[in-house]
Amino acid sequence: MNLFGLEDREWIFLATVVFTVTTILGSYSTLKLHRKTGRPYTLGLISFGWILQTIGLYARGLQYGGCPLANRFELVQFLVWSAIVLYIFVGPAFRVSLLGMFTSGFASLLSILSLGFESWDSPGREPIFGLSPWIEMHAALALFSYGVFGILALTSSMYLLQSRSLKQKKMGGLFPYMPSILELTHINLRLLVLGFCILSISLAIGSVYWSQDIESVNTLKLGATIGVWLAYGILLLLRKRESLSYKQYSWACIIIFAIALLSLDAVDSSSTPVAGEASISIPSAHL
């Protein structure tokens, strides 16, 4: 859909360019000039990209009359959008150096992939949420939790990089500009709790509808949804009990997120476009 003179994909393309530029500038400044890009600049650039992306997604959503979550392209874009919301609005409280650079890298990578594979942006299956705003909320919250887990995977990667540098006594590269490993472990725990709570609320909402119409969600979707939720739940339990080392925990955060992303794709491909009320199964797909 055309909004303010540009098509929705064009707005998203521009946002992707901004995210990529932010990543390149941040990397160049840190690795070549040996200084961090100031947080206000990074935040400003990412926020600008996010506004462009929001316009694109809004234009897309106008077609459906709800959240644009009808195909892989939209799912990935909404996930990226959620991760950036978290960085913009909650990130400053974490005060994690270079998180902006990592987040923009994450956003540009996923955005480039989603724009690159034309088939991901298959025709929408509208109306996708039927008449219930709760189902829409359920889908949006679930995707938002994936955004949180995306940031968690980033901070986990930062932990592993920092820990590896300390172990191998390599003080160059990003090492001088990254936060301490203890700060990263505290942030990782907070992100896991936040993501798990949001996903749980989303599933609680979804389960009410699922219990009314068990056939509306196929077994693969249900299994993937519960699997991801359980994986994060078990990880949280193990982390709380300190049963995993921080290194194992960080690897687990990255691996579970990768599996969650793959399950999102598998679940989406198993969805059958349908019209009307029954089509609520599509956003539920990844939940």
Next chain:
Amino acid sequence: MSSERHELLVVTVNHETVPIEERERYSLDETQVEALYKTLHDNSIIEESLILNTCNRFELYFKTNEAQNGKTIVFETLSSFYGIPLEELEAHAKTRGGQDAIKHLIEVSAGLRSQITGEAEIFGQVKNAYSKCQQFGGAGALINRMVQKGFQAAKLIRHSTPIGVGQINISNVAVDLSLKIFGSLDNTSALIIGTGEISEKTAKALRSRGAQDFGIASHSANRAESVAHDWGGKPHTIGALDSYLNNYDILISSTNAEEPLVTKALLDRLHPSRKNRPLFLIDLGLPRNVEPTCQELDNVYLYNLDDLAKIAQDNLSDRQAAIHTSEKIASQKSDAIWQMLGKRGLVSCQQFENR
């Protein structure tokens, strides 16, 4: 550029010009600084002056209305003030004039001229000197402009080059690494085994960055108690290490024990009850006090004397590699400041044109 006939000059006695036994003759306390400002004020040919007096350098920046004889008169004034014969003073001091004086100020403020290249303390000392200069009435339009613009240039050098990046002494490298592990040292506790000089310096450096809780371990309980009393901390005996090691986050060891005091087997045993809390082992002992295999454990970070020295050396090399770029910036900026001063009529047109 000759410094003989300039309105703006700097006279400097520093570690590059004379050894320490001569430098200490130029050291001034605050009362003497005030007295020197007064002496300079009383001299009608000196319009503005700035005295920089640190442990490693004495410098006098001044503006004179006698470009021909200004330098000679100032040397005579200083000779009389210090009671040092003029010939001796001339042998100790170097002068730089005009734009070179500004470049010198920028280089000094940025730490390029410091004995420890890139050290940051000098910037604060120059700021403090400027504040005193204003307090004692030494600053006028030229000094004010020159110093303010010089500070901006020095900050640019420090931010855009690695001249001040990384620590270059072993104690501070250890503290920097502690910060990379724990973030803040306010809630960390450090155990010091052995009471050598580097241990003491490292403990002091940790304390200066917020560490509060210290333990001192020695083979003898009496020695531990005596050092703990002097340095501040809880005394322990090395023999009972396994009973208290888990209470600490950082361990600094520098004994001359023949066998390692901290072994992987010991840490393996203690590890579960640490509940993932990182342990930073700083092994300053020779032979080594910590078994190298301890490094294999998750959340254990082991650095020995060579590791710390290598990091310090790498940082120093990075700083030295940045000197050329930094001097180039100082040159460009001093040129711009000099032109600006000329346009504002703060230095004479003749000098401005003849530069």
